[in-house]
Amino acid sequence: MKQYTNQGSNDTRSGFGDGLTELGKTNPNVVALCADLIGSLKMQDFINENPKRFFQIGIAEANMMGIAAGLTIGGKIPLTGTFANFSTGRVYDQIRQSIAYSGKNVKICASHAGVTLGEDGATHQILEDIGMMKMLPGMTVINTCDYNQTKIATLAIADFKGPVYFRFGRPKVPNFTTPELGFEIGKGILLNPGADVTIVATGHLVWEALQAAEVLEEQGISSDVINIHTIKPLDEDIILNSVKKTGCLVSAEEHNYLGGMGESISGLLGLKHPTPIEMVATQDTFGESGTPAQLMTKYGLDKNAIINKVHQVIKRK
Amino acid sequence: MSNIETLENISFQVRRDILRMVHKVNSGHPGGSLGCVEFFVSLYFNFMETRVPFEMNGKNEDIFFLSNGHISPVFYSVLARKGYFPVEELNTFRLIDSRLQGHPTTHEGLPGIRVASGSLGQGLSVAIGAAQAKKLNNDPNTVFVLLGDGELQEGQNWEALMYAAAKGVDNLIATVDLNGKQIDGTTDDVLHMGDIAQKFKAFGWEVISLKEGNSIKLIIESLSSAKLKLGKHKPIVILMETEMGNGVDFMMHTHAWHGKAPNDEQLQNALAQNEETLGDY
Numbered sequence: 160m161k162q163y164t165n166q167g168s169n170d171t172r173s174g175f176g177d178g179l180t181e182l183g184k185t186n187p188n189v190v191a192l193c194a195d196l197i198g199s200l201k202m203q204d205f206i207n208e209n210p211k212r213f214f215q216i217g218i219a220e221a222n223m224m225g226i227a228a229g230l231t232i233g234g235k236i237p238l239t240g241t242f243a244n245f246s247t248g249r250v251y252d253q254i255r256q257s258i259a260y261s262g263k264n265v266k267i268c269a270s271h272a273g274v275t276l277g278e279d280g281a282t283h284q285i286l287e288d289i290g291m292m293k294m295l296p297g298m299t300v301i302n303t304c305d306y307n308q309t310k311i312a313t314l315a316i317a318d319f320k321g322p323v324y325f326r327f328g329r330p331k332v333p334n335f336t337t338p339e340l341g342f343e344i345g346k347g348i349l350l351n352p353g354a355d356v357t358i359v360a361t362g363h364l365v366w367e368a369l370q371a372a373e374v375l376e377e378q379g380i381s382s383d384v385i386n387i388h389t390i391k392p393l394d395e396d397i398i399l400n401s402v403k404k405t406g407c408l409v410s411a412e413e414h415n416y417l418g419g420m421g422e423s424i425s426g427l428l429g430l431k432h433p434t435p436i437e438m439v440a441t442q443d444t445f446g447e448s449g450t451p452a453q454l455m456t457k458y459g460l461d462k463n464a465i466i467n468k469v470h471q472v473i474k475r476k
Numbered sequence: 477m478s479n480i481e482t483l484e485n486i487s488f489q490v491r492r493d494i495l496r497m498v499h500k501v502n503s504g505h506p507g508g509s510l511g512c513v514e515f516f517v518s519l520y521f522n523f524m525e526t527r528v529p530f531e532m533n534g535k536n537e538d539i540f541f542l543s544n545g546h547i548s549p550v551f552y553s554v555l556a557r558k559g560y561f562p563v564e565e566l567n568t569f570r571l572i573d574s575r576l577q578g579h580p581t582t583h584e585g586l587p588g589i590r591v592a593s594g595s596l597g598q599g600l601s602v603a604i605g606a607a608q609a610k611k612l613n614n615d616p617n618t619v620f621v622l623l624g625d626g627e628l629q630e631g632q633n634w635e636a637l638m639y640a641a642a643k644g645v646d647n648l649i650a651t652v653d654l655n656g657k658q659i660d661g662t663t664d665d666v667l668h669m670g671d672i673a674q675k676f677k678a679f680g681w682e683v684i685s686l687k688e689g690n691s692i693k694l695i696i697e698s699l700s701s702a703k704l705k706l707g708k709h710k711p712i713v714i715l716m717e718t719e720m721g722n723g724v725d726f727m728m729h730t731h732a733w734h735g736k737a738p739n740d741e742q743l744q745n746a747l748a749q750n751e752e753t754l755g756d757y
Contacts, residue, residue: 232590
């Protein structure tokens with residue numbers, strides 16, 4: 160049975176902001192850092208309520224990652240906030256040495272991931288961040304799909320011990336998961352049960368996958384739609400159990416196919432249960448300016464792209 | 477024996493440890509390590525309030541970060557001699573399965589280390605974060621950090637300098653090891669950094685100049701002077717002029733020993749200049 164209902168649209172970053180506000184009330188060790196993007200990250204309510212637990216770093220992301228690492232040494236749980244591009248590529252070595260290798264309990268909270276950042280263009284749209292972060296030993300990588308999931312994930316990462324890369328987005332998108340689904344780091348969620356194909360989606364592509372499944376249903380193809388919100392560690396069981404039933408898989412993500420979730424799943428299938436797979440992802444390209452919807456269509460990241468890949472992969476069974 | 481004589485005795489042993497460690501594995505960085513022996517010994521055996529055994533959180537104790545991680549031999553020797561881990565473990569420096577990695581790391585759980593360093597320019601930011609956590613915790617103790625001078629060429633330091641002054645991080649004492657040398661030559665030749673004291677002052681830091689950074693007496697005076705300036709809304713830096721390779725005549729006045737170990741004969745010559753005071757490991 161379907162495990163989702165569209166409850167209207169909201170942005171995932173507001174889910175982060177509201178989760179952070181709740182953490183401000185419930186967890187005195189949580190502190191927040193920002194590199195001049197308070198409004199974009201929706202951090203203002205937390206700041207108003209906890210001014211001493213907020214650190215405005217200025218436009219200096221490298222320094223922000225180091226300060227976050229240092230704050231953990233006094234027992235704080237720092238959440239850093241900036242765009243995904245400036246949270247990863249710009250500061251890879253700071254994350255690698257001062258946070259990941261040093262085992263620091265820093266939560267790197269990254270908004271405006273992927274092409275749906277929109278009009279600002281490719282300088283700001285990162286499509287390589289999941290790859291960079293999943294390569295780091297000990298780093299947990301999370302990409303949430305809607306407002307509700309982003310809010311409960313924000314609470315979950317604060318309770319989790321260890322470095323986390325937490326990726327979400329800019330635009331308002333359908334809010335369709337319910338808090339009752341819960342959020343367990345490393346556990347995928349079956350949103351729609353089916354028998355003919357497994358569709359595994361993360362982030363903004365989850366809603367597109369559910370829309371695709373509805374169209375496919377009318378075409379007589381039933382889809383197991385799995386939301387993988389934790390790309391690392393990957394929930395291998397939910398994926399393997401599904402493909403043992405369906406015999407084929409389509410992955411969908413707002414990221415380069417090199418280094419993304421699809422690549423992790425492809426590796427899993429190759430090693431443990433060889434199965435035909437097709438990937439909905441960007442094809443080793445940078446993004447460009449445009450509206451989020453235009454960019455999702457142009458870069459093959461929408462419902463229609465998923466439907467096409469499902470037809471292709473079923474033929475390979 | 478006066479306090480300074482005691483510290484000098486420890487320094488002799490620390491120099492022997494450094495030389496024997498890098499000689500055994502024919503790798504490591506003796507020059508900068510030897511240049512900072514007196515600083516480390518003064519800090520750990522005379523100045524900082526620290527607790528053994530080690531606790532990562534460092535609450536209600538002074539804590540130290542080494543940003544220029546390549547001078548790990550002096551750090552390891554002083555930590556061992558202070559009792560954080562057995563001195564015999566110095567024998568494992570840079571060997572497979574050792575906690576004493578080439579550059580310091582928390583990854584293998586070596587007591588006394590609070591962050592990995594080696595990739596340069598990151599330690600000051602981490603120290604600032606730890607200092608701000610102390611303030612949130614109403615912890616009155618101080619955070620210390622040592623940086624190399626060549627390392628100031630990394631831009632992250634200047635982000636951190638600007639931030640620490642803007643935010644009044646005044647429970648932090650940074651020290652820059654001004655030995656004037658880096659791998660490719662003198663700092664002036666490689667990338668002239670101009671007047672470093674003026675740069676720190678322009679960034680809003682309290683600057684203490686220490687011209688003889690290998691004098692234990694003067695190091696303690698500078699640290700004491702720095703301590704008096706804590707809590708006055710300005711970050712503090714000691715610009716400490718040291719002699720790379722100090723205590724071993726043929727390693728001084730050159731950058732040749734930045735990252736090179738002595739051979740057998742050179743080791744014996746160097747050890748002969750530094751009496752075994754506390755017992756070799």
